[in-house]
Amino acid sequence: MKRFVEVWNYRSMLWSLILSELRTRYKGSVLGFFWTLVNPILTLIVYSLVYSFVLRINMKNYSAFLFIGLLAWNLFATSLQSSSRVILGQAAMVKKIYFPREILPLSVVGGAVINYLISQVVLIPFLLLSGLHPNVDWTYWPLILLIEVVMTVGFSLLVSILNVYFRDLEHMLNIFLMLWFYVTPIFYAITLIPSPYSFLFRLNPLTTPIMSLQDIFYYEHGVRWKLLLYGSAFALCIFSLGWRVFGLLNRRLAEEV
Amino acid sequence: MEPAITVDHVTKTYRVHTGKNTTLKDRVINAGRARYQEFVALSDVSFTVERGTTVALIGSNGSGKSTALKLISRILYPDKGEIHLNGRVSSLLELGAGFHPDFTGVENIFLNASLLGLSRKEIRNKLQSIIEFSEIGDFIHEPIRSYSSGMYMRLAFSIAIAVEPDILLLDEVLAVGDAAFQAKCFSKIQEMQKQGVTIVLVSHDSSMIEKLCDHVVWLHNSVVKMQGPPRECIPVYLETIFESSQAGGSVMKFDRVHQGRSDVSTSGSDVKIGYRKGPIKRANIVGDRGSEVMQGSRVSFDIVLCPERPIVQGLCQLQFCLSDGTVLWATSSKQAETGLIDIPSGEQMTLRLTIDALLLPINSYRVNLLLESALGEFYDRWDACLDFEVVPRQEGQALLELNHVWTVLGGEHK
Numbered sequence: 204m205k206r207f208v209e210v211w212n213y214r215s216m217l218w219s220l221i222l223s224e225l226r227t228r229y230k231g232s233v234l235g236f237f238w239t240l241v242n243p244i245l246t247l248i249v250y251s252l253v254y255s256f257v258l259r260i261n262m263k264n265y266s267a268f269l270f271i272g273l274l275a276w277n278l279f280a281t282s283l284q285s286s287s288r289v290i291l292g293q294a295a296m297v298k299k300i301y302f303p304r305e306i307l308p309l310s311v312v313g314g315a316v317i318n319y320l321i322s323q324v325v326l327i328p329f330l331l332l333s334g335l336h337p338n339v340d341w342t343y344w345p346l347i348l349l350i351e352v353v354m355t356v357g358f359s360l361l362v363s364i365l366n367v368y369f370r371d372l373e374h375m376l377n378i379f380l381m382l383w384f385y386v387t388p389i390f391y392a393i394t395l396i397p398s399p400y401s402f403l404f405r406l407n408p409l410t411t412p413i414m415s416l417q418d419i420f421y422y423e424h425g426v427r428w429k430l431l432l433y434g435s436a437f438a439l440c441i442f443s444l445g446w447r448v449f450g451l452l453n454r455r456l457a458e459e460v
Numbered sequence: 461m462e463p464a465i466t467v468d469h470v471t472k473t474y475r476v477h478t479g480k481n482t483t484l485k486d487r488v489i490n491a492g493r494a495r496y497q498e499f500v501a502l503s504d505v506s507f508t509v510e511r512g513t514t515v516a517l518i519g520s521n522g523s524g525k526s527t528a529l530k531l532i533s534r535i536l537y538p539d540k541g542e543i544h545l546n547g548r549v550s551s552l553l554e555l556g557a558g559f560h561p562d563f564t565g566v567e568n569i570f571l572n573a574s575l576l577g578l579s580r581k582e583i584r585n586k587l588q589s590i591i592e593f594s595e596i597g598d599f600i601h602e603p604i605r606s607y608s609s610g611m612y613m614r615l616a617f618s619i620a621i622a623v624e625p626d627i628l629l630l631d632e633v634l635a636v637g638d639a640a641f642q643a644k645c646f647s648k649i650q651e652m653q654k655q656g657v658t659i660v661l662v663s664h665d666s667s668m669i670e671k672l673c674d675h676v677v678w679l680h681n682s683v684v685k686m687q688g689p690p691r692e693c694i695p696v697y698l699e700t701i702f703e704s705s706q707a708g709g710s711v712m713k714f715d716r717v718h719q720g721r722s723d724v725s726t727s728g729s730d731v732k733i734g735y736r737k738g739p740i741k742r743a744n745i746v747g748d749r750g751s752e753v754m755q756g757s758r759v760s761f762d763i764v765l766c767p768e769r770p771i772v773q774g775l776c777q778l779q780f781c782l783s784d785g786t787v788l789w790a791t792s793s794k795q796a797e798t799g800l801i802d803i804p805s806g807e808q809m810t811l812r813l814t815i816d817a818l819l820l821p822i823n824s825y826r827v828n829l830l831l832e833s834a835l836g837e838f839y840d841r842w843d844a845c846l847d848f849e850v851v852p853r854q855e856g857q858a859l860l861e862l863n864h865v866w867t868v869l870g871g872e873h874k
Contacts (some may be wrong), residue, residue: 212577213577215574215578215579215580215583216574216575216577218574218580219570219571219574219575219580220571223560223563223567223571226563227560227562230562295554295557295558296557296558296575297535298535298557299535299553299554299557299558300535300551300553300557300558300575300576301533301534301535301549301551302575302577454537455475455537457530457535457536458474458475458536
């Protein structure tokens with residue numbers, strides 16, 4: 204509890220780090236911050252072209268379906284990848300200034316969330332153009348996002364601190380994330396999975412937010428409460444695990460980086 | 461009242477990794493073997509820092525002072541024992557940690573001050589005073605990668621003091637920067653002392669410690685060897701260091717005074733020998749009365765320079781001070797016919813300053829030396845490198861005797 208208060212007291216630092224991370228990412232490029240917006244637009248165009256002309260998936264509005272899941276996946280995957288490097292990357296600061304170190308992975312997730320929110324500016328018009336309608340289920344969106352963010356923070360806390368003591372993690376993580384991507388119903392609908400295995404796919408924590416987003420944006424039917432409940436429980440568990448492990452390993456951090 | 465800082469039986473051990481076994485391959489190959497050796501940096505160290513006092517941590521390199529400071533600032537955690545802090549802590553362990561080179565000065569103020577725990581609103585309120593104190597001027601809107609190291613340091617110090625901490629931790633950061641800014645930092649620290657800020661600093665500058673600190677904690681080989689007022693601790697400390705250097709320690713050894721070419725013999729008694737890493741190795745008064753100088757007499761000072769890295773367009777400044785640090789007079793070797801001096805690394809050069817008639821009141825004085833380049837680069841500073849005393853020409857005279865003549869210029873004279 205004390206750590207929570209401490210992190211809260213340092214919220215202005217968290218905000219500064221998020222801002223500086225967002226600003227440096229495209230520093231020196233001509234479009235600058237607009238890349239945050241241009242990136243999802245270009246991705247969308249590429250996928251739309253590929254799946255309308257090359258692969259021709261037999262699914263209505265396939266690029267919309269794909270895009271919904273992909274953006275949510277990117278929030279998770281980029282957070283984990285950057286988190287694994289963030290403590291070593293800020294080694295100078297870790298060694299020289301005191302601050303609650305949880306701030307570092309939190310700032311990574313914060314940046315990814317802001318990017319995700321900006322990409323919604325592209326997603327929503329695209330959904331409307333594809334003929335999907337705003338409906339009352341969209342109000343579940345903040346809840347789903349919250350579940351995903353809590354989950355992402357938990358995993359990020361874990362990988363960020365573990366990578367300091369075990370530096371292979373960073374490289375193993377990339378392979379692992381690739382595998383994870385394919386077992387998450389992002390570019391296929393979960394209905395494609397034969398029913399005995401479908402259960403296993405639902406155990407994958409990432410299935411919860413991604414399927415729920417597809418439920419409200421694409422299928423336009425309500426959320427599956429059992430799934431959301433499972434996802435929330437998992438998110439809380441991984442968060443408290445991450446928080447505790449971080450607090451434990453944090454003590455020797457300044458010497459190990 | 462509770463003390464500001466309590467260090468209670470603290471032990472800190474570092475793990476020195478014997479080879480980098482942090483990858484999978486090494487872990488598998490070396491599984492089961494001890495992958496590190498332990499190195500005790502602090503062993504059962506206890507001391508307290510009362511509120512509003514200034515405490516210096518002294519000791520030779522590797523004695524654990526910086527570890528102690530890092531423990532107090534909560535960057536490191538103790539293995540055993542506890543540390544209690546009362547109040548907001550601001551630490552300046554290394555300048556510019558957390559600066560981003562691509563950001564402008566203003567952006568870095570926001571970034572860095574928030575790292576030290578200030579809210580954005582507080583920073584906005586203090587922005588102007590930070591910029592003013594740093595003396596960076598219009599460069600504040602330039603990316604700080606274009607800053608000189610001096611500007612970098614001025615900005616960092618300005619931010620650190622803007623935090624208005626209850627406890628300020630400083631690790632030898634005042635050793636950089638030009639003399640003028642050092643003086644400004646110094647008076648700022650004194651101002652903070654008056655406001656009741658508790659300060660803990662690590663320094664090698666014994667004269668600064670004597671001026672600033674109320675208490676000294678001397679760490680030696682991971683334990684507290686001595687603590688007390690600076691007047692008691694510093695002389696013992698300097699003596700020990702000098703002895704260890706004579707016993708073949710790592711501290712530099714100095715030759716005795718080199719015979720001057722002048723007809724006056726040089727006395728060795730007034731040579732202050734200390735731990736000098738900087739290019740100013742030695743300063744002494746040339747004269748037959750040691751550190752006593754007769755008022756109005758001719759006096760010379762020899763300054764021996766031997767730099768580790770070359771000195772380019774250097775100039776030496778010498779100041780006379782009162783014992784409280786007030787500067788009475790200063791001179792620069794730039795005015796000399798030799799002009800600016802260049803010394804290749806490892807070469808020795810002796811500068812001599814001669815004053816024809818030393819017309820100072822009877823008192824004792826201190827000499828400060830400063831070596832910098834005409835381009836503003838700082839080389840060395842040695843405060844209170846020398847003490848001397850001005851003695852009367854005849855017994856019973858006033859503090860000052862000036863050559864003078866009384867003349868009557870007309871008027872009624874019967």
